[in-house]
Amino acid sequence: MTQTLDRPGSDVESRVGAWVSSFQDALSARDVAAAVSLFADECYWRDLVSFTWNIATVEGRDEVADLLTTVLDRVDPANFAVDGEPTSADGVDEAWLTFETAAGRGTGHVRLKDGKAWTLLTTLDELKGYEENRRERRPFGTEHGANPARVTWKETREQEAEELGYTRQPEVVIIGGGQGGIALAARLRQLGVPAIVIERNERPGDSWRKRYKSLALHDPVWYDHLPYIPFPENWPVFAPKDKLGDWLEMYTRVMEINYWGSTAAESATFDEAEDRWTVTVQRDRGDGPEEVVLRPRQLVFAMGVSGKPNRPTFPGMETFRGEIQHSSEHAGPAGYEGKKIVVIGSNNSAFDICGAAWEVGADVTMVQRSSTHIIKSDTLMELGLGSLYSEQAVANGIDTRTADLVFASLPYRIMADFQRPTYDEAKVRDKEFYDKLREAGFALDFGDDDSGLFMKYLRRGSGYYIDVGAAQLVADGEVKLVNGQVQEFTETGVRLTDGTELEADLVVLATGYRSMITSVADIIGEEMAQRVGKVWGLGSDTTKDPGPWEGEQRNMWKPTQQRNLWFHGGNLHQSRHYSLYLALQLKARQEGLDTPVYKLQPSHHEE
Numbered sequence: 176m177t178q179t180l181d182r183p184g185s186d187v188e189s190r191v192g193a194w195v196s197s198f199q200d201a202l203s204a205r206d207v208a209a210a211v212s213l214f215a216d217e218c219y220w221r222d223l224v225s226f227t228w229n230i231a232t233v234e235g236r237d238e239v240a241d242l243l244t245t246v247l248d249r250v251d252p253a254n255f256a257v258d259g260e261p262t263s264a265d266g267v268d269e270a271w272l273t274f275e276t277a278a279g280r281g282t283g284h285v286r287l288k289d290g291k292a293w294t295l296l297t298t299l300d301e302l303k304g305y306e307e308n309r310r311e312r313r314p315f316g317t318e319h320g321a322n323p324a325r326v327t328w329k330e331t332r333e334q335e336a337e338e339l340g341y342t343r344q345p346e347v348v349i350i351g352g353g354q355g356g357i358a359l360a361a362r363l364r365q366l367g368v369p370a371i372v373i374e375r376n377e378r379p380g381d382s383w384r385k386r387y388k389s390l391a392l393h394d395p396v397w398y399d400h401l402p403y404i405p406f407p408e409n410w411p412v413f414a415p416k417d418k419l420g421d422w423l424e425m426y427t428r429v430m431e432i433n434y435w436g437s438t439a440a441e442s443a444t445f446d447e448a449e450d451r452w453t454v455t456v457q458r459d460r461g462d463g464p465e466e467v468v469l470r471p472r473q474l475v476f477a478m479g480v481s482g483k484p485n486r487p488t489f490p491g492m493e494t495f496r497g498e499i500q501h502s503s504e505h506a507g508p509a510g511y512e513g514k515k516i517v518v519i520g521s522n523n524s525a526f527d528i529c530g531a532a533w534e535v536g537a538d539v540t541m542v543q544r545s546s547t548h549i550i551k552s553d554t555l556m557e558l559g560l561g562s563l564y565s566e567q568a569v570a571n572g573i574d575t576r577t578a579d580l581v582f583a584s585l586p587y588r589i590m591a592d593f594q595r596p597t598y599d600e601a602k603v604r605d606k607e608f609y610d611k612l613r614e615a616g617f618a619l620d621f622g623d624d625d626s627g628l629f630m631k632y633l634r635r636g637s638g639y640y641i642d643v644g645a646a647q648l649v650a651d652g653e654v655k656l657v658n659g660q661v662q663e664f665t666e667t668g669v670r671l672t673d674g675t676e677l678e679a680d681l682v683v684l685a686t687g688y689r690s691m692i693t694s695v696a697d698i699i700g701e702e703m704a705q706r707v708g709k710v711w712g713l714g715s716d717t718t719k720d721p722g723p724w725e726g727e728q729r730n731m732w733k734p735t736q737q738r739n740l741w742f743h744g745g746n747l748h749q750s751r752h753y754s755l756y757l758a759l760q761l762k763a764r765q766e767g768l769d770t771p772v773y774k775l776q777p778s779h780h781e782e
């Protein structure tokens with residue numbers, strides 16, 4: 176899309192200005208019909224907490240009318256105004272907006288077609304009266320003057336660490352201290368919400384350190400920043416996993432997060448009468464595990480969307496003389512130099528593991544069970560992410576927040592249409608590469624509707640490889656490729672359903688991960704897990720994302736069917752962006768604000 180910046184006072188400015196003032200007038204007059212008339216027949220309004228106390232998208236004028244009829248009085252939107260200069264391209268006017276509600280201040284974004292709203296995004300930035308202590312409101316840090324009862328920052332921190340969870344209960348317990356739990360805890364700290372992060376591993380960053388040796392982030396640095404502390408300008412484009420682990424450890428410390436490492440969450444029950452959880456954890460402070468019972472108001476699971484290994488079982492596994500590892504247990508190929516490795520699966524982990532094994536001289540075979548989407552990393556960076564997340568984007572003045580909001584402004588229903596051109600172009604640009612892979616027998620796809628990587632990620636969280644080089648090994652036959660399904664293990668390897676036998680010293684099951692709710696069920700019990708339903712997916716009715724249409728990521732960052740139970744996670748971008756909205760929802764509840772949820776999502780169960 177070519178964008179033209181119209182001059183101040185130009186047509187686009189008056190078109191957008193007229194829309195915004197009519198919209199505000201209609202809202203102020205509580206005139207739902209007038210407000211709805213400002214939307215196009217095809218329209219989408221995505222709200223992140225500001226109007227709905229939910230993360231929700233309404234589609235079409237009838238749903239816009241329903242939203243407004245339900246919430247308008249209580250939300251009391253005011254001061255809708257254009258922020259910065261609107262732009263216009265291909266018949267679509269775009270503008271950033273600012274607005275206020277009774278509870279907070281927000282940022283908006285609108286796309287107009289023929290003067291009517293096609294897409295509208297409204298997001299809550301902060302709660303009135305509970306703004307973060309940043310910039311001019313930053314803490315003083317010390318107390319000037321003389322005070323015999325002076326307590327230092329260190330003493331205060333140590334006292335907090337001793338008390339919280341024992342003599343004083345946290346408002347929020349976050350189970351899972353990967354980057355998701357850490358980012359959310361950082362936001363809560365800034366909002367003054369006492370929180371404890373419970374993490375099975377010893378140290379922050381261990382969830383990355385424990386992954387296979389060759390892993391580096393698949394997404395580039397511009398996409399990966401954490402809230403508050405962006406990576407420095409000399410940070411590598413693709414952070415190696417252990418370096419990221421160290422960053423998370425540093426971040427946890429300097430952001431003053433109450434992080435309970437070597438602590439496993441065992442069970443959580445909700446006391447309706449007291450409106451509190453009872454969370455039982457085993458905490459090891461160096462003298463062996465000790466049971467601690469926590470009584471938080473709110474419970475957040477951040478146990479990883481790719482947290483629970485999907486570990487299929489096959490007949491004969493017990494008779495196999497070699498080693499079997501799920502990809503999450505595979506440290507690397509050390510010890511398998513010159514030996515036979517069979518990797519079951521053909522997505523990110525499978526390719527990374529095959530590539531590393533080939534590098535040490537192992538004899539590697541990949542078993543492809545179903546088709547996979549592959550996009551070359553440099554192509555993805557240039558065509559897919561470059562306009563928002565790149566050095567060029569930074570030079571163009573697109574900071575991380577702006578990029579995140581642009582991304583958020585695209586409703587999921589039509590996001591595939593925005594994604595498809597990238598992959599159409601990739602097919603042309605990397606034709607030779609794709610042809611060679613197909614010739615090698617690799618089953619390629621670009622998603623059910625050719626919309627590529629990101630839609631696959633949002634819908635099913637699997638089925639792709641961002642190629643950082645290992646695909647060429649498959650195309651060249653350096654990594655052998657076999658298509659088929661494993662039927663059983665033999666003493667010496669695996670047998671596929673078509674009778675093919677593959678000898679192996681090591682079989683790696685790169686068979687992916689299961690929905691977070693499956694590991695959460697071990698803690699909250701099956702009955703509550705059933706009530707909450709599936710976590711992740713949009714309900715797009717594409718492969719592994721069964722309908723009905725939800726229009727948002729199921730159960731992520733928003734109220735669920737269980738009061739005071741929340742989910743957080745996703746990739747670094749999502750965790751950074753959505754942790755704000757989850758933190759604001761938790762803060763509002765801590766302060767006892769009225770938070771009626773518009774359109775609480777129903778639960779769904781199919782994985």
Ligand SMILES: Cc1cc2nc3c(=O)[nH]c(=O)nc-3n(C[C@H](O)[C@H](O)[C@H](O)COP(=O)(O)OP(=O)(O)OC[C@H]3O[C@@H](n4cnc5c(N)ncnc54)[C@H](O)[C@@H]3O)c2cc1C
Pocket residue numbers: 350351352353354355356373374375376381382383386390391392393394438439440441477478479480481482523524694743744745746747748
């Ligand atoms: C091989 C691989 C490569 C990836 N590459 C990228 C990438 O390049 N960019 C990207 O953004 N994402 C990537 N991801 C996705 C990745 O999973 C997430 O970005 C990130 O790890 C998610 O963070 P999280 O905090 O949500 O979950 P996790 O990092 O999985 O953390 C969950 C934590 O919960 C803890 N936990 C679980 N159960 C309990 C319990 N009962 N008690 C206490 N603690 C518990 C676990 O120990 C773990 O530390 C990759 C994933 C994998 C598997």
